[in-house]
Amino acid sequence: MQEKKTQEHIDWDEYFMAVAVLAAKRSKDPSTQVGACIVNQQNKILSTGYNGFPIGCSDDDFPWTKEGDFIDTKYAYVCHAELNAILNNPGTIFQNCRIYVSLFPCNECAKAIIQSGIKEVIYLSDKHAQEPYMQASRRMLRAAGVKLTKLQPQHQRLTLVLQEDLI
Numbered sequence: 001m002q003e004k005k006t007q008e009h010i011d012w013d014e015y016f017m018a019v020a021v022l023a024a025k026r027s028k029d030p031s032t033q034v035g036a037c038i039v040n041q042q043n044k045i046l047s048t049g050y051n052g053f054p055i056g057c058s059d060d061d062f063p064w065t066k067e068g069d070f071i072d073t074k075y076a077y078v079c080h081a082e083l084n085a086i087l088n089n090p091g092t093i094f095q096n097c098r099i100y101v102s103l104f105p106c107n108e109c110a111k112a113i114i115q116s117g118i119k120e121v122i123y124l125s126d127k128h129a130q131e132p133y134m135q136a137s138r139r140m141l142r143a144a145g146v147k148l149t150k151l152q153p154q155h156q157r158l159t160l161v162l163q164e165d166l167i
């Protein structure tokens with residue numbers, strides 16, 4: 001008798017969001033880890049990124065601090081997850097792609113998303129929605145015709161097993 005396909009699978013949206021969330025785990029930001037995953041119309045992943053300092057700017061030398069003079073905080077140096085995802089695959093055409101992000105993109109990332117031709121932002125958290133820079137982001141993305149979708153995942157938790165004898 002032929003076996004039926006398993007129902008224990010995740011759909012495309014959950015898969016790509018999980019990739020974004022996994023990418024976020026690479027971030028050294030002690031307060032907010034953000035991940036992004038760019039996908040084309042054929043459901044192929046073109047790039048991923050997370051928030052981190054630029055190449056050559058060591059996590060040991062640059063600050064992850066939030067408070068104090070701007071020049072002493074992470075905000076002066078950190079490259080956002082979405083921008084990293086766009087820049088991590090130079091020369092790639094992102095026209096009509098979707099970007100999966102664990103956190104709604106800020107106004108600066110919104111500009112990069114729009115200019116790169118990405119047509120949909122699928123996000124998990126919008127915890128800074130009331131901040132003016134997030135309102136600016138939403139305004140630009142809407143004006144540019146970028147679709148905004150809050151993902152409502154079927155699975156709240158996905159477990160990854162990385163130990164051979166537990167698989």
Ligand SMILES: O=c1ccn([C@H]2C[C@H](O)[C@@H](COP(=O)(O)O)O2)c(=O)[nH]1
Nearest residue numbers: 029031032034051080081105106109
């Ligand atoms: O569009 C965005 C907005 C923010 N981030 C990153 C930048 C920082 O590393 C954190 C935000 O830190 P807070 O401590 O929550 O202020 O998130 C991003 O990657 N993309």
Ligand SMILES: [Zn+2]
Nearest residue numbers: 080105106109
């Ligand atoms: Zn940003």
